[in-house]
Amino acid sequence: MFPFDAERLERLMAGAGIDLILATSRHNVRYLTGGYYLPTFKRLEPIGLSQYMPALGIPRGKLEQAFYVGVSVPDVDEVQALEVFDTLWVQDRHWVHELRRSVAGLIAGEAAQVVRKLGLSGARIGIERAFLPVEAFDVLRQELPEATFVDATPVLAELRAVKSPREIETIREVHDRTAQAIRATLAGAQPGETSRRVEERLELEMASRGLHRIFTFAGIGPSYNRYPSDRTWDPGRIINVDTVAELNGYLADLARMASMGEAPSLALELFDACLEVQRRVRDAIGPGVPCREIHRLGWESIRGNRWGELGNFIAHGLGLVSNELPVFNPETEKTLEPGMVVSIEAEYRHPEVGHVKLEDTVVVTSTGCEGLGDFGREWCHVEWRPGVPA
Numbered sequence: 001m002f003p004f005d006a007e008r009l010e011r012l013m014a015g016a017g018i019d020l021i022l023a024t025s026r027h028n029v030r031y032l033t034g035g036y037y038l039p040t041f042k043r044l045e046p047i048g049l050s051q052y053m054p055a056l057g058i059p060r061g062k063l064e065q066a067f068y069v070g071v072s073v074p075d076v077d078e079v080q081a082l083e084v085f086d087t088l089w090v091q092d093r094h095w096v097h098e099l100r101r102s103v104a105g106l107i108a109g110e111a112a113q114v115v116r117k118l119g120l121s122g123a124r125i126g127i128e129r130a131f132l133p134v135e136a137f138d139v140l141r142q143e144l145p146e147a148t149f150v151d152a153t154p155v156l157a158e159l160r161a162v163k164s165p166r167e168i169e170t171i172r173e174v175h176d177r178t179a180q181a182i183r184a185t186l187a188g189a190q191p192g193e194t195s196r197r198v199e200e201r202l203e204l205e206m207a208s209r210g211l212h213r214i215f216t217f218a219g220i221g222p223s224y225n226r227y228p229s230d231r232t233w234d235p236g237r238i239i240n241v242d243t244v245a246e247l248n249g250y251l252a253d254l255a256r257m258a259s260m261g262e263a264p265s266l267a268l269e270l271f272d273a274c275l276e277v278q279r280r281v282r283d284a285i286g287p288g289v290p291c292r293e294i295h296r297l298g299w300e301s302i303r304g305n306r307w308g309e310l311g312n313f314i315a316h317g318l319g320l321v322s323n324e325l326p327v328f329n330p331e332t333e334k335t336l337e338p339g340m341v342v343s344i345e346a347e348y349r350h351p352e353v354g355h356v357k358l359e360d361t362v363v364v365t366s367t368g369c370e371g372l373g374d375f376g377r378e379w380c381h382v383e384w385r386p387g388v389p390a
Helices: 004-015 026-033 078-084 103-117 136-143 153-162 165-187 195-208 265-284 291-302
Strands: 020-023 057-060 068-070 092-096 123-129 147-149 214-219 238-247 249-258 311-318 324-327 341-350 354-364 370-371 380-382
Touching: 004 153, 004 354, 020 026, 020 078, 020 153, 026 153, 057 103, 057 354, 068 103, 078 092, 092 103, 103 136, 123 136, 136 147, 153 324, 165 238, 165 354, 165 370, 165 380, 195 214, 195 238, 195 265, 214 354, 214 370, 238 354, 249 265, 265 291, 265 341, 265 354, 291 311, 291 341, 370 380
Parallel strands: 020 123, 068 092, 123 147, 249 380
Antiparallel strands: 020 057, 057 068, 214 238, 238 249, 249 354, 311 324, 311 341, 341 354, 354 370
């Protein structure tokens, strides 16, 4: 019935002493509704002097009392939107009828009235402190002075950390399409093309595959600055394309390498080192493995060759949010669970050849891990004929 693990949410709320969660961020509302978010504001929340901010309230242990507060005005009517995009399991729905004047505050006020009717005006209410506008929080405190407000951001992050089979399929699809778009972009390059043009062509390749490009780094040659620019991709130079794309709210995060013609032998040596780091880390990932052990192994692998001092290792969770749980550092006590999605970044920055990087994404399985979007991991040598203009 629910698009999330209801028992897991109950445990997390109980552990945090939260009586009611009030979700207001785009990613958590979308997650808790099973994919719904008003399409008008899918990528642009500000309007007038305020912002669109839906509110989804879930009382602990009483999911049947969950409620949703949105907007119903002639030009932006969620009632009509839900006739088309209705994955929303919440039946208690409320609407505000003003869009351009303190929308977030109006929605917060309506949510507060629903909380009162549920008899929770003095409850411990979990809010998303980092994603709740001040105007909305001021209204909540004014309308619910007896309530105690606590930060529920960690609870919702923990809930999202283990992906459902439906989520994993979407994450696999966005990675497959992103990997294909990167390879098509690299293979179609011409000598003298700027990194800005590479970025533009990648965006077109993504759009043709139903993806939305979030950002792209495209570093050419010995420069460490990877922001797309007028720097040209000339024969003998390498390029590192590192990009994030989105499909139905879920993200792909991949980095691939190429050269215009043959790559410098030093660049290929550094790339082989990245492949070895990826191999060792991916071989170690599995259920029950401490996240700090993956962090330790990654850095040990980075430093285990003669270019170690030029290397860097990062691992992070990925889903509706980049760098979400699980977290990988020397202090974390968390262990990996099946269904967690992990981005693995191995890179070296050498002053002679530039930025060499390989970033993969894997999903933890019951026996280890499975790569997502592994297409095009090998070095791409772009063919060109000397004397033929771009």
